[in-house]
Amino acid sequence: MKEREKAGEKPEKKSDVCPECGGSLVRDYKHAEITCSMCGLVVDENIADLGAETRSFDSDSWIKKTRTGSPMTYTKPHKGLTTEIDKYDRDIRGGTVSKEARKRMYRMRKWQRRINVSSSVEKDIIPALNEISRELSELGLPISMKEDAAIMYRKICNRGLVRGRSIEAIIAAITYILCRERNIPRTLGEIADVSGIDPKDVGKTYRYVARHLTIKVPPTTPSDYLPKFAANVGLPNYVVDKAKEIIADAKKMGLTSGRAPAGVAAAVLYIAADIYNMQKTQKEIADAACVTEVTVRNRHRELEEKMDLYKYKQDVLRESKKGQKGG
Numbered sequence: 575m576k577e578r579e580k581a582g583e584k585p586e587k588k589s590d591v592c593p594e595c596g597g598s599l600v601r602d603y604k605h606a607e608i609t610c611s612m613c614g615l616v617v618d619e620n621i622a623d624l625g626a627e628t629r630s631f632d633s634d635s636w637i638k639k640t641r642t643g644s645p646m647t648y649t650k651p652h653k654g655l656t657t658e659i660d661k662y663d664r665d666i667r668g669g670t671v672s673k674e675a676r677k678r679m680y681r682m683r684k685w686q687r688r689i690n691v692s693s694s695v696e697k698d699i700i701p702a703l704n705e706i707s708r709e710l711s712e713l714g715l716p717i718s719m720k721e722d723a724a725i726m727y728r729k730i731c732n733r734g735l736v737r738g739r740s741i742e743a744i745i746a747a748i749t750y751i752l753c754r755e756r757n758i759p760r761t762l763g764e765i766a767d768v769s770g771i772d773p774k775d776v777g778k779t780y781r782y783v784a785r786h787l788t789i790k791v792p793p794t795t796p797s798d799y800l801p802k803f804a805a806n807v808g809l810p811n812y813v814v815d816k817a818k819e820i821i822a823d824a825k826k827m828g829l830t831s832g833r834a835p836a837g838v839a840a841a842v843l844y845i846a847a848d849i850y851n852m853q854k855t856q857k858e859i860a861d862a863a864c865v866t867e868v869t870v871r872n873r874h875r876e877l878e879e880k881m882d883l884y885k886y887k888q889d890v891l892r893e894s895k896k897g898q899k900g901g
Contacts, residue, residue, distance in 0.1 A: 592617065702727050705745045712768045713749070713760060723748050726787070735786055739779055742769045747780040754791045759802040761836040763864035796821050796830060796839035799863065803843050806862035807854055817846035820877075820886060829880060833873065837865050841873030849887050 592599060597612025601621060608618040661683070663676045671679070706723045710716075726748050730736055736744055746769040753760040762780070766773040784791055797818050804814045820842050824830050830838050840863035847854040856874070860867040877883065 699724075699728070699731070702741050702745060705741055706748075709745055709749050709765070709768055713765065715749070715753070715758065715760075719749075719752050719756075722752055726751070726783075729787060730783060733786065735783065739782075740771070743771050743775055743779040744783070745769065746771055746776045747783045750776065750780050751784060751789060751791055754794060757792075757798065759794075759799045761799065761864045763836070767864060794835045796835045796842060799836055799839040800843060803839055803859070803863045807843075807847075807858055809843065809847055809852065809854070813843070813846045813850055813852065816849060816886065816890070817842045820845060820881075820883075824877060824881060827880065829877060834865070834869070836863050837869040837873050839863065840865050840870045841877060844870060844874060845877065845883060845886075849883075849890055 591597065592610035592613060592615055594615050595610060595613045597610045599608055599617060600611050601608055606619060606621050607616050608621060609616050663671050663679055665671050703724060706720055706727070710719055710723070723745070727744065730744060730748075746765050749769075750760070750762060750765050752758075753765075762776055763773050766776045769776065783789070800814050800817050800821075804810075804817075817839075821830065821838065824838070824842070840859050843863075844854060844856055844859045847859075856870045857867050860870045863870075
């Protein structure tokens with residue numbers, strides 16, 4: 575029996591036993607049969623498979639592949655499974671209805687809308703879903719994150735964690751967590767700017783949500799932010815490579831621990847740009863990294879005092895001379 579169950583067969587619940595030998599029945603969806611596990615009698619055939627039609631590995635692909643029924647999605651109130659009374663006042667044949675019928679249908683539609691958002695959770699869900707869509711769009715994040723963000727927000731609501739905090743702060747924290755989980759380089763300051771929330775409040779809410787949902791967020795490194803910051807100020811890839819080299823050396827010396835990764839990345843990118851004589855101001859780099867100019871200045875001073883930055887300049891000059899001789 576265990577071998578048959580492993581092959582995709584499930585015990586029959588409606589008919590418990592075989593009419594011939596009294597053995598237990600199993601559903602064999604592969605062959606569309608109900609068979610006895612003891613004597614092999616085929617009790618029924620051409621049974622319907624009520625399982626999933628296709629294989630899918632995430633919520634987004636599952637929604638796209640589903641052909642039957644309304645697709646369930648957490649990005650809509652009641653998971654998108656609500657009914658709706660048509661807004662056109664027509665009968666079954668498409669003809670117009672009487673004035674009394676129109677009034678009755680209007681009242682029914684009004685109550686239908688009220689019922690759909692009757693619970694306090696669903697009332698909070700609608701503005702939250704709108705905020706999720708807005709933030710993801712402004713940050714240029716993939717739409718597939720919307721489903722995961724909606725699921726996380728519903729968990730937060732169900733546990734009563736929204737009380738005393740704004741929807742914008744909660745959504746900002748969720749967005750930051752999802753970006754960290756997917757290794758998408760978005761700083762806390764960048765998300766705070768889009769949300770219109772103080773970065774400190776976003777940071778507090780992020781830690782609060784992560785703690786109560788027991789989410790282990792993977793740490794970010796300064797190198798994770800370099801490509802995005804460089805693209806924002808128009809710096810080429812070889813500057814990014816040099817910045818990564820400097821960060822690796824700084825990490826070995828313990829100069830990056832206890833520092834915000836975005837601030838370190840901004841300062842090192844400024845140093846790398848200066849090594850290649852690319853005139854970028856600290857303010858330009860700070861704006862691209864969504865950190866303050868003071869942060870860039872302080873991190874730059876720390877690295878300058880404890881590292882031999884001139885060494886990297888000499889390496890670039892040597893590489894340049896080798897290239898000229900080779901040419």
